Amino acid sequence: MEEMIMFFYDLLLVTISYLRPKPSPPTRCPMRSSGGRRGSYSQPRDRRPINVAVTGPVGSGKSTLVRAMLRDPGEEVVGEEEVDSSDTPKSFVFPNNPRVILWDLPGIEGEADDSAQRAPEEPGLPVFDFFILTSGSRLNEKVLNLARNIEQTGKQFFFVRTKVDVYVRQTQQTSFTQAQLLREIRRHFTKGLQAAGVQAPRVFLLSALQPRSYDFPDFMQAFGGEFSTRD
Template identity: 35%
Template sequence: MASSSESAYFTQHEINELQTTYEQGELSKFTTQMEKKLNDIKNAELNIAVTGNSGAGKSTFINAMRGLRGCDEGAAKIGNIETTMEQTPYKHSTFPNVCFWDLPGVGTTKFPMKVYVSRMGFTTYDFFIIISQNRFTENDAKVIEEIKNLGKKFYFLRSQIDNDLNTLEQQGIDFDRMTELAEMKQDISRRLMAAGISDPIIFLISNFSLNEFDFPQLKETLLNNLDGIKKDILLMSLPSTTVKIVEMK
């Protein structure tokens, strides 16, 4: 839980006001105040940081979400070399309130994690997408630790699933696709829980097969539930005592 001073959506005055209303047990007044605030943020921008190791598929993912291919104008540059050491914003064309930030791969920068976190402006994002190409790495764990400390939320994406399945096929290994995918997800889930994440949200995707695996579900979660996501973020930025009353409602 973010401390009140870190809240992106509430001023200290507003938090004090909500706290007082809560303490006085004025449920309906409290709800009205919250609803007003929720309306205010409906039009607010949603800044999503996309992070993970170099080559994981961050830039390709952002392009896919924006309906672009690497060769298209305005697309994020893809490839095997890290092209920039700065975070680069990419607005969604049909959802201009949504901005994806393409972050350089954690492992490619020379600076330690704490410096990466402050240079990339971790506190300014509403939530995070961590993309991993294969195994759960030490860098993934470090990033998760930082996100957790900020009291922010993340989705964990395992990309290039097409490659994984192709490799099994090429090796002549007999496997059941659904079982294989379920096991992969369970494995990631176990690792995330071991890293202290109680309810990890995981998607297995291929950036080249947008109608397969978990890509459709991910897109729906992100873009069709924008208001829900904003509501979650709003709640997460509140002190825990005031959240209790919202949950009660």
């Protein structure tokens, strides 16, 4: 099981490495930049699927987050957040935009290491266009490593601190209001990502079991807006 999870983690890093911009040969008549934002498509009429990788440490609630993203806004939330135990990637069509494919990847285990990141013989996964990194507690070194590698590709990603309702409930600090506590959490993760080399991290604090609370509505609006202009 652990070997399979490490295989998919190495595979994800290989995929990100493949996405890194390669030096292009000089041209006599370079085209002018379209002025689009970093990570946007150069071909606005491209109708291929948009593959979104959802990844994070085991137990960070990424599978619950994917289910919440697929859920109808008026649907009742039932059940507890599960431990991400699957060792097989699963893909889902995002209902608000059928071109968007959410990939629930196997959870990351352990701390970061610099073992050889060899490409497997048959990857079986697409090249990802966007990433959602999840964390249910502190910043895992492997999450920071992934964030650093994604930043170097020029791709976009959201960082999602899941289970924030549990943290707020368990943190008994009379000197802090909930709003102040959430600001401190956001500042902590933002500074950690910036220290890892992410220039403008987009951090969301949410609970997938409370889709009307915390940052979940803003997260869904921002996520939908990422692809609304991609024809």
